Amino acid sequence: MDKVDAYISKKVQYGESDLILHLITKEMGKISAIARGARRSKKRFEAGLSNYILYSCSLGHQNRSNLFLLKETSIVKSFQFLLNSYRRISTAAYATELTALFMPENQEEPLLFEFLNHNYHLLDNPDFSPAVLVPRIMYKILELAGFPPQLDRCIHCNSLMPDTGARWGFDNNQGGVVCPDCGDLKPIVGINELKWLVAEVDELKNRRINRREYNNIYNLLSSFIRYTTRQWLVSEKFLIF
Amino acid sequence: MLPPAFDNLIKSLSRLPGIGRKTARRLAFFLIDSPELGKDIASGLIDLPLVNNCRICGFYCSVDSVCSICSNPSRNSEILCIVTKPQDMMAIESSGSFKGRYHILFGNISPLDGITPEDIKLEELEKKIAEDNIQELILALDSTVDGETTSQYIFELFKDSVKISRIAAGIPFGGELEYTDKITITRALSRRTSLDD
Ligand SMILES: [Zn+2]
Ligand SMILES: [Zn+2]
Numbered sequence: 387m388d389k390v391d392a393y394i395s396k397k398v399q400y401g402e403s404d405l406i407l408h409l410i411t412k413e414m415g416k417i418s419a420i421a422r423g424a425r426r427s428k429k430r431f432e433a434g435l436s437n438y439i440l441y442s443c444s445l446g447h448q449n450r451s452n453l454f455l456l457k458e459t460s461i462v463k464s465f466q467f468l469l470n471s472y473r474r475i476s477t478a479a480y481a482t483e484l485t486a487l488f489m490p491e492n493q494e495e496p497l498l499f500e501f502l503n504h505n506y507h508l509l510d511n512p513d514f515s516p517a518v519l520v521p522r523i524m525y526k527i528l529e530l531a532g533f534p535p536q537l538d539r540c541i542h543c544n545s546l547m548p549d550t551g552a553r554w555g556f557d558n559n560q561g562g563v564v565c566p567d568c569g570d571l572k573p574i575v576g577i578n579e580l581k582w583l584v585a586e587v588d589e590l591k592n593r594r595i596n597r598r599e600y601n602n603i604y605n606l607l608s609s610f611i612r613y614t615t616r617q618w619l620v621s622e623k624f625l626i627f
Numbered sequence: 628m629l630p631p632a633f634d635n636l637i638k639s640l641s642r643l644p645g646i647g648r649k650t651a652r653r654l655a656f657f658l659i660d661s662p663e664l665g666k667d668i669a670s671g672l673i674d675l676p677l678v679n680n681c682r683i684c685g686f687y688c689s690v691d692s693v694c695s696i697c698s699n700p701s702r703n704s705e706i707l708c709i710v711t712k713p714q715d716m717m718a719i720e721s722s723g724s725f726k727g728r729y730h731i732l733f734g735n736i737s738p739l740d741g742i743t744p745e746d747i748k749l750e751e752l753e754k755k756i757a758e759d760n761i762q763e764l765i766l767a768l769d770s771t772v773d774g775e776t777t778s779q780y781i782f783e784l785f786k787d788s789v790k791i792s793r794i795a796a797g798i799p800f801g802g803e804l805e806y807t808d809k810i811t812i813t814r815a816l817s818r819r820t821s822l823d824d
Contacts, residue, residue: 396739402645432808436772437739439810464810466817469772472736472779479738620741 388445388454390414391462393502394437395486399425405435407456408486409443412499416489419445419454430458438478439464440503452492465510474509476624477516481505481523483621484611488531498530513591517600518582520625522590524607525583533614535607536562537580543568549577556606558613579603633659685731685748686713696720696728703727705762707755709781711735711769719767727765730755735773736780742773744780752781756789766793795820 395416396408405424409417424431433439440463446455468474485502489495505523508514528534539546540554541562547554554563555571564571579599582590608622629637633655641651658665678687681694688694696702706727710716716729734747755761766781768774782791797815798807807815 428808433810434771438772461809464813466810466813469775470779472776472783475772475776475779476738483739621738623741623743624738 388413390417390443390445391499392441392443393439393482393506394435394441395482397435397437406453407435410482410486410489410499410502411443412496412503413494415493415495416486416491417445417454418452419443419456420448421456424456431456432459432461433464435459437482438468438475438506440506463506465506467512468506468510471516473516476621477520477523478506478509479621480520480619480625481509481527483619484524484527487611487615487617487619488527488533498527501526501530508587515594518590518593518595520600521579521582521595521603521607522585524604524611528607528611533561535610537575537583539563540565540568547577547580551576551578553579553602556610558610561610561614574602574606684716684729685733685751686716686729701726705760706765707752707761707763708765708767709752710767711774711777715767715769725765732768732777735769735771735777737773737776740773747777749781749784753784756785761789763790763792766791768793770796 390409390411390413392409392411394407395410398406400406400420403423403425405421407419407421409419411417421431421435424435428434432441435441439461441459442462443456444458446457448455465478468478481502485498489498505519508519509516525534535556537547537556539562541557541560541564543565545565545567547563547565553573553576554565555569556562556574557564557569557571563575566573579602582595582599582603604625608625612618636658637648637651637655640646640654641648643651646654658668677690679690679692680686681688681697682692683697684694686694686696703726708716708719708725708727708729709732710719710729711732711734713731716731719725719729730748730752732747732749732752734742736742736744736747756764764781764785766778768778778793785791795818796811797818798804798811804812
């Protein structure tokens, strides 16, 4: 029997009383597991197998199936402050879904898991506004997953983005910004946007991001993610602030 | 081997929740032997389209379009209890402890399932708050993360226009503390009430 720490990224009802769960685990990457009788028994599955909770899960193997059997769960950490805000919940949902998108199946990816876990803790902390965390979440997950967009210098001529506040366009296909000399793209990001992506956590404490900067980064990175993965995240529309 | 009508009945019955192929067969054989019951069920099903949703709260009613609670003048129309589904309204009604009116959302907001505020009956609620003389909303949603998400959303949307409260969360009556999960205990403590209230 295996024990893993996990967040639930998706729940699907199966038959009358079973649930099939998609789990983002620390030890085994992304896995699917069936929780038999989960909708009847509250005893084995603490807090009714909820999203936005870190669980310790006891897993068993099933014959002729790559679906694990979820035998028991207990709460490792719940996030009460996070659950008191619609924006925080929406941000946690997006971070979870985005992590699940890039997490390999049945293969340990501890850095991605740790980053998700770290963001749950930040979202549970009143010092951090959820909107301030979103750009960093998007950028870092792309970076950890091996798809970092190049944002500080032109993808064609390598010239550095100026610190004048001028905005450059972004090329989804090349995965980077394009200077005005190399292309005539709609200007989207400048140095002011970049600082939100690469900031250290402490620099984000008690900060507010203005709507324009937020929207510029959000639109750029979400369209790049869609372009790269050909996937549409259901939680995406909850992040338009 | 069985006549097609009988086979079709088994197929239809087995699509009901909790009914497998075997149970469906057993029920079908039972119905064949009880023609009167069969007729009653059939006429009940034929009348189903006559069941409508109340145009005020969303609860089931007959075609005249306002349910027995919304049309009852002795119910307090200034207090609205917000519930997720008709069954929740029935549960509160059966307790006999609420004398106001209801609004049914028909779902909870759930970012991970892609269910947005536009997917549930919030526009109708907004209209009621703007047009009727609503003094208080009581949120009686599920004690789940989706119920919580929905409560938080409604609170943020209407906190400046109406008084909003929510039903208490805590240890169920007859429940033992020792067997209660950590989240319930945390909430019961943080939303504790004074004994002289
Ligand atoms: Zn260039
Ligand atoms: Zn009604």
